[in-house]
Amino acid sequence: MLMSRRTTMVPRSVMDAIYERRSVRAYAARPVDRAAVLQLLDAAVHAPTAMHEEPWEFVVVQDRATLRRLSDRALQTLRDRERRFALPENVFYDAGTLIAICAKPLGPFVAADCWLAAENLMLAACAMGLGTCVIGFALEALNTPEWKAELKIPDGMTVYAPIIVGVPAGATPAAGRRKPEGSIGKRSRRPRRPSFAARRVFLYDVADAPCAGVAQRQSSCFVNSRSWVRIPSPA
Numbered sequence: 001m002l003m004s005r006r007t008t009m010v011p012r013s014v015m016d017a018i019y020e021r022r023s024v025r026a027y028a029a030r031p032v033d034r035a036a037v038l039q040l041l042d043a044a045v046h047a048p049t050a051m052h053e054e055p056w057e058f059v060v061v062q063d064r065a066t067l068r069r070l071s072d073r074a075l076q077t078l079r080d081r082e083r084r085f086a087l088p089e090n091v092f093y094d095a096g097t098l099i100a101i102c103a104k105p106l107g108p109f110v111a112a113d114c115w116l117a118a119e120n121l122m123l124a125a126c127a128m129g130l131g132t133c134v135i136g137f138a139l140e141a142l143n144t145p146e147w148k149a150e151l152k153i154p155d156g157m158t159v160y161a162p163i164i165v166g167v168p169a170g171a172t173p174a175a176g177r178r179k180p181e182g183s184i185g186k187r188s189r190r191p192r193r194p195s196f197a198a199r200r201v202f203l204y205d206v207a208d209a210p211c212a213g214v215a216q217r218q219s220s221c222f223v224n225s226r227s228w229v230r231i232p233s234p235a
């Protein structure tokens with residue numbers, strides 16, 4: 001059973017959450033309430049971080065009109081460039097909550113820190129009966145100066161992991177996985193061509209700056225319909 005101080009958690013093992021998590025692309029209209037979002041952020045910050053830096057900030061957007069405009073902005077660029085597969089009409093699949101995990105790119109492990117927090121958040125959401133999906137499609141738009149200003153993401157911060165959260169509209173089938181055995185302890189006879197899924201890696205220009213020193217601790221931000229509540233930094 002996942003350990004939690006809160007009572008809203010559905011009891012299930014972390015293994016269940018790992019195997020049952022899906023990238024959910026259809027959401028019910030029901031919003032995710034503030035308590036649930038805070039629980040997800042709490043799970044996220046329990047991820048390990050290099051040198052215990054906790055470099056992240058979390059930007060939570062729940063204003064649907066803002067999400068729609070951000071999706072349109074993302075699609076503008078993607079339509080010119082993305083020819084390999086059909087783009088969704090809304091990159092956020094009408095989910096009512098976007099959590100963007102950001103940090104100052106001040107070292108080689110900041111991106112890893114953010115993505116570990118992202119996985120914690122997604123597994124916790126699964127355990128709480130919520131759906132999530134990483135939205136790489138939104139990354140470039142989120143890192144433009146105009147959207148950083150709109151979402152009050154401080155200068156020098158990079159958005160690493162945009163994740164939508166919502167109540168799933170139904171069951172999502174498992175995407176399936178290649179078995180890992182082939183790569184453990186033995187070499188396959190010929191190098192395998194990456195599958196289509198593996199080649200669909202999203203590449204975005206959010207390169208880390210060279211290590212510029214120790215990241216400063218940041219506080220977290222909660223944006224809901226343009227209102228911000230600062231959550232105190234850890235001591």
Ligand SMILES: Cc1cc2nc3c(=O)[nH]c(=O)nc-3n(C[C@H](O)[C@H](O)[C@H](O)COP(=O)(O)O)c2cc1C
Pocket residue numbers: 021022023024025133134135136137138174175176202
């Ligand atoms: C870095 C990253 C970016 C992703 N970007 C998108 C995206 O923009 N849109 C989307 O629908 N899914 C996106 N996904 C979800 C993947 O497509 C999904 O994880 C994969 O197909 C496996 O499915 P599963 O998560 O249900 O197991 C992204 C996943 C990762 C890790």
